[in-house]
Amino acid sequence: MSDRVVIVTGGMLGEWALAQLQPEDVLVGADRGALFLVRNGRMPALALGDFDSVTAEEREEVRRHSGQFADCDAVMKDLTDTEMAFNWALERRPQEIVLLGALGTRFDHSLANVHLLRKGMEQDISCTIVDPCNKIRLLGPERRTVTLAKEAYAHVSLLPLGLEASGITLLGFQYPLTNATLTLGQSLGISNVIVGETGHIEMREGHLLVIQSKDD
Structure with a gap:
């Protein structure tokens, strides 16, 4: 297991996000973040989520180009796609978790993702949210x-x-x-x-x- 897991989720993404990736990173794509990785030639070790923000064809494209693929019902679930990806990363006990695309137009999702930093803190794992204009840690x-x-x-x-x-x-x-x-x-x-x-x-x-x- 790499010392660093990078979670790419479905908020603000672009070329800046690709520049954050390192060769040894374990990549996790949450929902549309997985499509972003695949479309930019990066294979996520895991793609997961309800995939309600992609088409059926895009979902199949993600499934074909991911190491593992896990989807769930868009309604009957208790966690956001990002939190599911974050929990998966925590279970692997990396030294560091980086979240990309965790901030965007949905303030509720952005704030919930900031709260995930406390869950990482409780397990003594360094966690950072990065976007083009911000770097957030706890x-x-x-x-x-x-x-x-x-x-x-x-x-x-x-x-x-x-x-x-x-x-x-x-x-x-x-x-x-x-x-x-x-x-x-x-x-x-x-x-x-x-x-x-x-x-x-x-x-x-x-x-x-x-x-x-x-x-x-």
Whole structure:
């Protein structure tokens, strides 16, 4: 099993997503994300979902070009296609899970996919959501620190995933914090800037979303 599983799901996708893939990745296609992989010459190790966003012909194309194929009823299911793919990845205990196409026009699905980061955190697996303008990860009891490279992202925002996150210290940022608390509904952590090559974030309690972003 590779150390990295990449889940490609049916939100915003394009050439940028292909650039994120590495040769040793285990690829999982969820619903229309599987079609995206197949149409771009990549064979998913697993294609799964209800496939309600593809035609019957496209579904058959995905089935023929996938290592494993698992479909389900579009109505009689309790999990989204992305969560089913995420659970499959968690069972294989990789070091890292990356989600592509997890953000899009459906805010409900986007927010549910962000919540999946906490499930990965609970199993001490590094999980990241990536799209053309954002890179989202989570700090929590199992992973309390992160050092970020400046990269192409102009902004770094911090939001609690819960009522509050506390003991937050920032080093290498334009707006430093020392042992601070961020609470739900507060915008204090929005749009900070890394001033050096890297920025370091520490947190003591709670769950904290770390969002690197840039304007389109």
